[in-house]
Amino acid sequence: MRKTLLAAALLTASGLSACSTAVEAVRGPELAPIGYPAALVPVQQTYLPAPRSEAQPASANSLWRTGARSFFGDQRARHVGDILTVRIDIDDRAQTQNSTTRARSNDISAGVNSLLGLESAANRAFPNAFDPSRLVDLGGEVNAAGSGSVNRSERVSLTVAAVVTEVLANGNLVIQGRQEVRTNREVRELTVAGIVRPEDISSANAISHTQIAEARISYGGRGDISRVQATPAGQSLIERFSPF
Incomplete structure (x- = not known):
């Protein structure tokens, strides 16, 4: 019964996946719904509760409330839910070239002059075809040659806003961000996640x-x-599973 239910579930899932693929092929890809960033880092994360901010009346003869952010305060991200800018500027190049050549030749020869008289019995069983002095004669030769090269060059220059999703015990921040842009029938998706130090965040609330x-x-x-x-x-x- 369980096998039947499992098979039915797999068929249903595959059918929904195929239906989704067919709809996407006809209508084009859809953007993901806007929401709090999903866990991009494959670890269990514990989110700290956001600090409560109670509205306070303005002080006498002042336009500012106690505890409110000011022009002269630190506006950099440091709490869960704060937003900061991540500047991505990747310009990597790599060149690798390898060449390998191998050759090996083996030759093994062994014989038995006397083995409890069995060599005589073997000679009678195989007349003119059995030579005890050359009972074993093996030979082999292996040759291999290979070469490979890598010439890689990539350039990515992007900017994305990320959200602080966790504050670690030592004060470091876990950030996650996602951006989707659709042009005609093509969606470009950028995701970023990682751990940053608050002191590395610039005064413009940005980080490289x-x-x-x-x-x-x-x-x-x-x-x-x-x-x-x-x-x-x-x-x-x-191509992945072919043994040839």
């Missing part, structure tokens, strides 16, 4: 991606162009 520890930055897309550029699923499975 090089100052984010455990940074997780993803920039990709989904839509008609991405689907055409991707390798078909059947071909990918064959």
